[in-house]
Amino acid sequence: MKAIKPTTRDAIIEAAFQIYSEDPTASLADIAVRAGIGRATLHRHFSGRDELLVELAKVAIKDLDDAAECAVTGAQSYTEALRLMMHALVPLASRQWFLSQTSVENHPDILAEYQRQSEEMANDIEEAKKEGCFAADVPTTWIVQAFDNLLYAAWQMVRNEEATAKQAAALAWRTLVEGTGGHLHG
Amino acid sequence: MKAIKPTTRDAIIEAAFQIYSEDPTASLADIAVRAGIGRATLHRHFSGRDELLVELAKVAIKDLDDAAECAVTGAQSYTEALRLMMHALVPLASRQWFLSQTSVENHPDILAEYQRQSEEMANDIEEAKKEGCFAADVPTTWIVQAFDNLLYAAWQMVRNEEATAKQAAALAWRTLVEGTGGHLHG
DNA sequence: CCTTCACGAGACAATTATGTCTCATATAAG
DNA sequence: CTTATATGAGACATAATTGTCTCGTGAAGG
Secondary structure (H helix, E strand, O other), rough: OOOOOOHHHHOOOOOHHHHHHHHOOOOOOHHHHHHHHOOHHHHHHHHOOHHHHHHHHHHHHHHHHHHHHHHHHOOOHHHHHHHHOOOHHHHHHHHHHHHHOOOOOHHHHHHHHHHHHHHHHHHHHHHHHHHHOOOOOOHHHHHHHHHHHHHHHHHHHHOOOOOHHHHHHHHHHHHHHHOEEHHHOO | OHHHOHHHHHHHHHHHHHHHHHHHOHHHHHHHHOOOOOOHHHHHHHHHHHHHHHHHHHHHHHHHHHHHHHHHOHHHHHHHHOOOHHHHHHHHHHHHHHHHHOOOOHHHHHHHHHHHHHHHHHHHHHHHHHOOOOOOOOOOOHHHHHHHHHHHHHHHHHOOOOOHHHHHHHHHHHHHOOOOHHHHOO
16 A cells, blocks of 8 residues: 555656646646546545645645755855745745645645744744844735745746746845845945 | 626626636636626626636736726836836736736737737836836846736735735835845945 | 556546526616 | 516536546566
């Protein structure tokens, strides 16, 4: 029961993330095709759409958590940690996207994890504020929103092949902190 | 045939925009309920989902175009026009959202209009660059992405009742131009 | 060679979404 | 009052999706 080859399961999950970010109305058959497997095999790994969605949420939270953790440990300040997080999260934007779009609000433990993650982000931003990275008169909730959406913007740039992940992340961070403005406030 | 009361049709379209932004997998029955009408009535106005989607795209483009036009005419510079557009578009973010998400790419005229709109936006940003609003070394495509996504971030703030439309639009514009940074570049 | 096991393909039923139809009702115009 | 029209409710058929099942295959391991 547990000896299922992990790559197939992973392929399903990755395909689901990809397709969901492109077309949220996609059917399970579409996901199976994208994963390069048969539809029956998908049902061997996940009893149905609900179970798959819950699993996607769990994986998304774990991947994002790991990436964030990894970024934070390599930083010597909250400001630097957030900058590293931007870079680490751009390739995982499909996960972030899934979590922000899907209403897994009925699953209490996933909702709790999601909220904990959000609070952690808000906390990091508050600390970065104290370090002088963000202006004190800008609401933290806005900075969180801006961070998430600029992250998504960076991902779109990469998807459109208009920038590399590194370039896009740098642009997103620069925009968040300094804006795209010219010399007017130098 | 043409004497259909406009309010019912409008109610359907508005309900569809709302529901679509919340749950893209919603059924036509869900839209009918949200619009406060019977499911059969929806089919009297739109032959099916395809026709509804095309109509939504047309309405979205028109609403956005009107709002943008109105904003531009009241401005004396491209920079000011873009700032006014941000304010004008926040309440219409569900339209922007729909256009960016839905794949109406099979409909040639809608696709053409959408691209024309995108190019116009890119052009306005290029002009604003010349006015000194945006740094020359930032790609225009990124500024477009950032504008759209910060617009969406502002809309989320309003939806979460964490800010008024005016406040959120001001935050989005400030972030786009100056960023959320502190005193580091004052 | 033989067994096991994950898999793909496809048949099948159940569920859901969609599109069409009829009928009764309400409302407004004549 | 009468008529035209938009509507809601609901029956109905069709199509799409979903979930379950069986069978044959091919590869891994004994």
